Amino acid sequence: MxxxxxxxxxxxxxxxxxxxxxxxxxxxxxxxxxxxxxxxxxxxxxxxxxxxxxxxxNGVIKSIQSEDGDIIDCIDIYKQPALSHPALKNHKIQMEPSYVPTTDQTTRKINRAKGKKNKPSKSEVPLSVIKQIWHKNGSCPEGTVPIRRNLKTNNKAVPIVSRRYQRSFSQLSQNNTSNLLRPNHALSVLRTDGHAYLGAQGSIAVYNPEVENPDEYSLSDISLENGGPEKFETVRSGWMVNPAVYGDKKSRFFTYWTSDGGHETGCFDHICPGFIQLSKNIALGVVIDHISTTPNKPAELMSISIYKDLDTNNWWVDSGEEKIGYWPGDLFDELIKNAEAIQWGGDVYSTRLETHPHTATAMGSGAYSSPVDWLSGSIRGIRILQNSMVWKYPDWASPYADQVNCYDNNLQVVADDPVFYYGGPGSGGQASKCP
Structure with missing residues (x-):
């Protein structure tokens, strides 16, 4: 047991x-x-x-993820990329322009005296502020500016300009389809030159044209220029589809500058330093929200004003009443004085512009010019600034197209205010006349 x-x-x-x-x-x-x-x-x-x-x-206060894939960093305004440019080492940011141009000298003086904003008269085209997709997911706080994070950019992939005019603009025929004004660039533009210009303005219809190859682009913009054939200076702004720079085929708001014909200086947006951002609402290089669609719908417009501040020599960019920012005058030798020429219209870049087959990259809406709001690319409210500092239609302006069978244009007077229509399909589409 x-x-x-x-x-x-x-x-x-x-x-x-x-x-x-x-x-x-x-x-x-x-x-x-x-x-x-x-x-x-x-x-x-x-x-x-x-x-x-x-x-x-590095000044990042907040980041916003946009539904189109972009990331917008809200950066301290005093730590933005432009201030790293050698020419801007001691630059003091100009928080607002010294004046706001208007279409009437008397109204401008009265408004300034009363501290009022300048509003368009009944005869003016209403100014439209750029609308961007990232606005749906947030906004940047006061004291910051929205900077698109460069995830897929390649700034040097395709130059927006190669060289300036090889001969006088007046010597070129509207029907000339060879010897492009700029190598690899097909232009369809309204141009004025021969005077000293201090600004340009226009409301551009926004489309999303087909861009056939990744190394090509299509844009619609306003451009101001000065300088010699090889070392010219330009500031320009509008919308563009540029896969090489932005990594997709979406229409984006852009700015561009160069002080030497694009050889060593200048670039898009904030990819390299130069443009001083002021707006906390509009970002450079960002997808545009409202795109024109056809048929039978009015075109979606974005208004751009580029003008020189006589007190500081800075070149300002506005959209509607929104002050986006400026290029400091210290970046330039010739534009610090004035511009010699202005262009409104479209530009297609491709190495297949004088070959067969021609590129199918389109311009404007992708349709040939037509005096119907929803059919083709268009720019209305075309204005310039000269010594009077009052917006007015230029005394002389002439349409020009490199390849009228591929990208044409026409200038029409609508409601006593000329509208410039332009565009084309390249070699794409059944209606194309392009070889």
Whole structure:
């Protein structure tokens, strides 16, 4: 009996020991796992802290993820990229222009005296502010400016300009389809020159034209220029589809500048320093929300004004009443004085403009010019600034097209205010006359 009881006791003790051992093993495993996890977590926390500190050091206050894939960083206005340009080392940001041009000298003086904003008269085309998709997901706080994070950009992939005119503009025929005005560029523009210009304005219909190849682009914009054939200076702004720069085929608001014909200086948006941003609402290089669609719908417009501040020599860019920012006069040698020429219209870049087959990259809406609001590319409210500092239609302006069979234009007077229509399909589409 005793022997049996003893054996039962031994078995119970062994069972207890086995249970305790198993518990110890489980506890040890959990402890080791926790320690292991903590070792992995610490570097992650440190990395996050380093990244956040780096972003704060570079002025990033807030980031907004746009539904189109862009990331917009709200950056401290005093830490924006432009201020790293060597010519702007001691630049003091001009928070607002010294004056706001208007179409009537008397009204401008009265409004300035009363502190009122200048509103368009009944005869003027209403100015439309650029609408952008990222606005749906947030806004930047006061004291910051929205800068598109450059995830897929390649600024040097395709130059927006190669060289300026090889001969006098007046010597070129409207029907000339060879010897492009600019190599690899097909223009369909309204142009005025021969005077000293201090600004240009227009409301551009926004479309999303087909761009056939990744190394091609299509744009519609306003351009002001000065300087010699090889080292000319330009500031320009509008919308463009440029896969090489932006990584997709969406229509985006852009700015561009160069002080040497695009050889060494200048670039798009904020990809390199130069443009001083003031607006917290409009970002450069960002997808435009409202795109014109056909048929039978009025064109979606974006209004652009580019003008020189006589007090500072800075070139300002506005959209409607919104002051977007400026190019400092210190960037230029010739434009610091004035512009010699202005262009409104379309530009297609391709190495297949005088080849067969011709590129199918389209201009404007992708349709040939037509005096119907919803059919073709158009620019209305065309204005210039001269010494009077009052917006007016130019005394002389002439349409020009490199390849009228591919991209044509016409200028029509509508409601006593000329409208410039332009565009074309390239070699794409059944209606194309392009070789």
């Amino acid at each position: 005793r022997s049996l009881s003893f054996e039962i006791m031994v078995v119970k003790l062994m069972a207890i020991l086995l249970v305790e051992t198993a518990l110890l093993l489980v506890i040890g495993h959990v402890v080791l796992a926790n320690n292991s996890n903590s070792k992995h977590e610490r570097p992650q926390k440190v990395t996050t802290t380093i990244r956040d500190n780096f972003r704060r050091a």
